[in-house]
Amino acid sequence: MFRENYAIKKEWIEYAFKKFDLDRFFKYKLISADAGRRKPDKRVFQMFLKSIGGTPEKCIFIDDKDDNLKVASALGIDTIRFFPKNFFNKHFRRSEVKSFDELEIKLKILYSV
Numbered sequence: 001m002f003r004e005n006y007a008i009k010k011e012w013i014e015y016a017f018k019k020f021d022l023d024r025f026f027k028y029k030l031i032s033a034d035a036g037r038r039k040p041d042k043r044v045f046q047m048f049l050k051s052i053g054g055t056p057e058k059c060i061f062i063d064d065k066d067d068n069l070k071v072a073s074a075l076g077i078d079t080i081r082f083f084p085k086n087f088f089n090k091h092f093r094r095s096e097v098k099s100f101d102e103l104e105i106k107l108k109i110l111y112s113v
Contacts (some may be wrong), residue, residue, distance in 0.1 A: 005014040
């Protein structure tokens with residue numbers, strides 16, 4: 001099950017990055033299953049930071065799940081909640097976007113790209 005979901009998610013993420021030219025915003029990206037772990041395991045984030053020699057303050061994590069965002073935020077990583085459906089959760093959010101167009105605008109605003 002994990003492998004099947006991983007393949008679908010990885011394919012979708014790669015498609016989205018290509019279709020919306022998202023690579024222009026990121027120097028590095030990581031799909032959690034490529035790290036051999038599942039979010040919200042903090043080791044996913046720690047392994048990524050170590051692999052790029054980066055600091056949390058220079059990273060951003062985009063996800064649709066509160067638990068995953070909370071872990072990244074606790075490690076000092078900026079977060080954006082992405083959910084294209086009409087779903088709203090006031091419990092936790094750094095930023096929220098509902099489309100790739102909104103994501104582009106938010107990234108430009110936050111990181112002066």
